[in-house]
Amino acid sequence: MKVSTHSILYNNEIKKGYFLMGFECNTLKKAEPGQFITISVDGIEANMPLRRPFTIYKINNSTVEILYKVVGKGTKLFSTLKPGDTINILGPLGNSFRMFENSKIILLGRGVGLASLACLGDSLKKLGCDITVIASFKDESSNIIDDYIKSFSNDIIVVEDEDGTSSCDNVRKIIEGINPDVIYSCGSKRLLRMLQKMKYKSYVTLEERMGCGLGACLTCAIKTPSGYKRVCKDGPCFDVMEVII
Amino acid sequence: MNLSVNIGSLKLRNPVMNASGTFGLYDYKDVIDFSKLGAVVSKSVTLDPRQGNPPPRIAEVQSGILNAVGIQNDGALDFVKNKLPKMKDIDVNLIVSVSNLKVADYKKSTEILESANGIAAYEVNVSCPNLETGGTAFGMSCQETYNVVKSVKDVATRPVIVKLSPNVTDIVEIAKYAVDAGADALTVANTYIGMAVDLKTRRPKLGNITGGLSGPAIKPLTMRLVYAIKKAIDIPIIASGGIMTAEDALEYLMIGASAVQVGTMNFTRPDIMVDIIEGIKEFMLNEKMQDINDFIGSLSI
Ligand SMILES: Cc1cc2nc3c(=O)[nH]c(=O)nc-3n(C[C@H](O)[C@H](O)[C@H](O)COP(=O)(O)OP(=O)(O)OC[C@H]3O[C@@H](n4cnc5c(N)ncnc54)[C@H](O)[C@@H]3O)c2cc1C
Ligand SMILES: Cc1cc2nc3c(=O)[nH]c(=O)nc-3n(C[C@H](O)[C@H](O)[C@H](O)COP(=O)(O)O)c2cc1C
C-alpha cells in the first residue's frame, strides 16, 4: 500500500451527478474485490484535510476506475477535474470480500452502493458464479447500470421507489424466489437489517467517516457484538451477522 | 547541517514527530521510513481497556476536523505485551502517551510501562475527563494537573512530557504547576473543544455531540499559547497544533518550540512528516544555517 500521485485519464459524467474517473495506477493492479482507496487533491488540503474513500469500481490492467456520486464539497471538486489533472491516491486499503466458486450469487445494491459491488461481480463471474444483480434506485435518474455491470450479470432486476418495487417486502420475495447461495450488499441499512433476518449467507460493505484509512486513528468505528471495529482495516467487508446497525 | 534537538535529556535526530492518536506504529512501516523521524508518539494508553465513543467519531469542518474517539485502547498491559515488542527493530525514539480518568491510574499505568524496554519518554495527556471530580479535564485545573504529573513523576525513570489542554483560562498558570510537579518538557497543546451539526439530518455531526478541533484552523491559537508559555517559563516545548508544512513547523521553532508534532495532516498525507523534515533542511540550506538550534527562539519582537 502506497501514497502516490496520478494523472487522471478521464472523468466523465455518465449520468447527471454520477462520474466515472479513470487513472493509471500500478500499485492497485493487485487490489481485491471490496478494497478501497482514498483520494485527495493537491492544493486543497487547507480546506479539506480528510481524504475521500471510494471502492475500486473496475481494474483493467493498470487502468483503475472509480464511480462516484456528487454529494458534497469533495466530490463536487472531483467532478471538476480534467484529464491530466493529478490526484493523490492511497491504497489499496481494507479487507476484501470472501469469494465463492460456481455459486448462485445475488448482488444487492442501493443507489451508488452498487458501484462497490461491480469489481466483485466481475471476479465472481470468472470463478464460475451465476450472478443476479438486484439494483435498488430512487428512480430512473439514479440508475447507474452500465455495460460493465451488464457484462458479468446473468440477470438484472431493477427496483425503484417510484413504483414501490424497492420495498423490503418485495425485495425479500425476489431473493426468496432466486434462493441464492450467497448475497453481497451495499448502500442500505434497511436492506442490511432485512438480510440479518434472512437465512442466506450474506456479506456487506460498509461506509463510515474516516481519518487515516490505515487502521491507526480509530475514527471509523462501527458497532459489532465484540465491540467496536474499524471499517477501514477490519472492514469494509463484513458478514452481516457480524455488525450491529 | 545539524537538525538534532534536545528535549530535556531526550535527544532527537530532528525536531519532527507525530501527534498522539493520528499515526500508527509498526503497522505504518510500509507508509513511512521511521528512521527519518525525530520520534513517534503512541496513541494514548490508559490503565484499563476503553471502548471509546459512539460513532460517528470524526467530522470535517472549515480548515480542520473535529474528533471524539474517546481514547479507545486495549490498556497498558496489552500495550506492553503486544504492541511494544513489534516496535523493537524500528529505529526511532518511542514516546508513549499516557492518559487516564483517575489520578491513581496514571501512576499504575506508568508502573506497567516502566517494566518494559523500548520507551524513550512519556507524554502525559491531561486532556481527558477526571471521573472523580465530575468529568472536567485534569488539565483544566492547576491542582489536578499537578497531582497527575506528580503521580507519574514519582514512578517514572524516563523523561516526562506533559501535554497541556488549551481549553483553559490561563495556560501559563497551569504550565507552572506542571513544571513544579516535575515536568521535563511540555507539549502545547491538545485539541480545542468544539461542535458541528448537520442541517439536513438535524443531528450533531459527532456521536459524542462535542469533540476536539484540530488542523490548520487552530495554528494561530496554539501559536499564541506556545509563545505565552515560552516567555514565562524556561522549559523545552513541543508544539502541536495545525502544522501542515515545513513553514508551519519552522514558525513554531522560531517562537521557541524545541520540536513539533504533526497530527491531522497525517490523515491528508500519511508520509507528510518526511516532506516537512526535507523542507526544514531546504530552508536551512537557503538560509545558510548550520544548526537548527541557532534558529529556535530567534523571533525578534
Ligand atoms: C469504504 C468506502 C467506499 C466508498 N465507495 C464509494 C463509491 O464507490 N462511490 C461513491 O460515490 N461513494 C463511495 N463512498 C462514499 C464516499 O466516500 C462519500 O460520498 C464521499 O466521501 C463524500 O465526500 P464529499 O466531500 O463530497 O461529501 P461531504 O459530505 O462534504 O463530506 C464531508 C466528510 O464526510 C465524509 N463522508 C461523507 N459521506 C460519507 C460516506 N458515505 N462514507 C464515508 N465518509 C463520508 C467525507 O469523506 C468527508 O470527510 C464510499 C465510502 C466508504 C467509506
Ligand atoms: C483523531 C484524533 C485522535 C487524537 N487522539 C489523541 C490522543 O489519544 N491523545 C492525545 O494526547 N491527543 C490526541 N489527539 C490530539 C493530537 O495529538 C494533536 O494534539 C491535535 O490534533 C492538534 O494537532 P494537529 O492540528 O496537528 O492535528 C488526537 C487528535 C485527533 C485528530
Ligand code: FES
Ligand atoms: S480511518 Fe483511521 S482507523 Fe479507520
